[in-house]
Amino acid sequence: MDTKKKTGFRLSVVTLAIMNVTAVVSLRGLAAESVYGLSSAFYYLFAAVVFLVPTALVAAELAAMFSDKQGGVFRWVGEAMGARMGFLAIWIQWIQSTIWYPTVLTFGAVSIAFIGMDEAKDVALASNKIFTLVVVLAIYWVATFVALRGLSWVGKVSKWGGIIGTIIPAILLIIFGITYYATGGTIYMNLSSSFFPDLSKIDNLVLASGIFLFYAGMEMMGVHVVEVDNPRRNYPKAIIIGSLVTVIIFICGTFSLGFINPSKEVNLTQSLLIGFDNYLAYFKMSWASPVVAIALMFGVLAGVLTWVSGPSKGIFAVGKAGYLPPFFQKENSRGVQSNILFIQGCIVTLLCLLFVVMPSVQSFYQILSQLTALLYLIMYMMMFASAIVLRYRLPNLERPFKLGNNFVMWCIAGVGFLGSLLAFVLSFIPPAQIATGSKVVWYSVLIGGAVVVIIIPLIIYAMRKPHWQSKESGTQFAKFHWEKDV
Secondary structure (H helix, E strand, C coil), rough: CCCCHCCCCCCCCHHHHHHHHHHHHCCCCCCHHHCCCHHHHHHHHHHHHHHHHHHHHHHHHHHHHCCCCCCCCHHHHHEEEEEEEEHHHHHHHHHHHHHHHHHHHCCCCCCCCCCCCCCHHHHHHHHHHHHHHHHHHHHHHHHHHHCCCCHHHHHHHHHHHHHHHHHHHHHHHHHHHHHHCCCCCCCCCCCCCCCCCCCHHHHHHHHHHHHHHCCHHHHHHHHHHHHHHCCHHHHHHHHHHHHHHHHHHHHHHHHHHHHCHHHHHHCCCCCCHHHHHHHHHHHHCHHHHHHHHHHHHHHHHHHHHHHHHHHHHHHHHHHHHHHHHHHHHHCCCCCCCCCHHHHHHHHHHHHHHHHHCCCCCHHHHHHHHHHHHHHHHHHHHHHHHHHHHHHHHHCCCCCCCCCHHHHHHHHHHHHHHHHHCCCCCHCCCCCCCCCCHHHHHHHHHHHHHHHHHHHHHHHHHHHHHHHHCCCCCCCCCCCHHHHCCC
């Protein structure tokens, strides 16, 4: 497939690196890592080496191998482990994003609460579960109805939302931190602490394990590998540049929050807004606090819009190939997967009812973040294992981008698999820094939620019927290589 002839353009190293940064960077999780002081830099670098870079490189080889076939992670895992496991992988990719919505929207609700000029009242409003619940559901359903109008609407909001709500605030936060430090502001982060964490305290690693999901989504950039000139040389270069910029933003942003926010007062949902408020007060610019809050909220809406229409589109395409009942294949007049979006919305609404049993907004945020991590890491482990298996199952298949010989693949994919497995195990441990309420509720939601999510697609796969496959033109799914040999 000659992408250059088809598209008429090629991606430069710099452009692809910027795309990588834009796809991965989010500011809402910085507060979780600021409590670790200097050792937070260790966690960021460690996760980048054992997860971010392996994910990007392995996904690039897989995407290039099947660039002329649809399916994404369904195709990759299905070729290595069979259609059942491929369906499980893409189901997890879709459902984890569905569970992720309440967490990111909780941050959006907090941003709205901080539009006021009285920080004490803003904090109280942000901690109000009823306010958060109403705002989360309102923003989500607004995003869903916008998504139903088609990608043209989603694209416009996402583009400007990313610039206004993520990139500009990130630059501001880092500039504030550097200026604050240089002008002799009171530094609350313990800069004399060790760069290397105390690995003997397992519970202190729990929040840090969530850093792996800071880097999640890089596999989506693998589809662009065939649009790069000389991908064997330039794609790794773009990945390294993008990864370095991403790590720098995360480390500097985390340090900036740690400089001005006492670690004992860190709140996962509020600390970013409080940090901005504190910096603006220090620089005598408190009038700008509502502006920053609105920008961050707009960034949340833009991000949710992108994800609402993204993963659901993937499961929709696989469903039309005969893996989901006809009900899930319905689309509106604009070609948008309407029924899947409505089902997705119902799941999000039910998840938000966890506010009733969780002791605080913060604990709700944390437990859903952990469940999201558990599920996404399962998919990543399947992806890394599939990359290794395909080196032996399809050794002669053309690989426009190849990670060296089989030993190199074992090293890179193996490191990614073990890193994901480590984060997966740590995700089950309740964090010592946050009140999560009843341990029974904690483990019930995590274990029960993961089991249910895994069982449902296996049941659907076992019950699939021939008439599920859409008869529409263009919905025929190319056979797996192993099907051709049967």
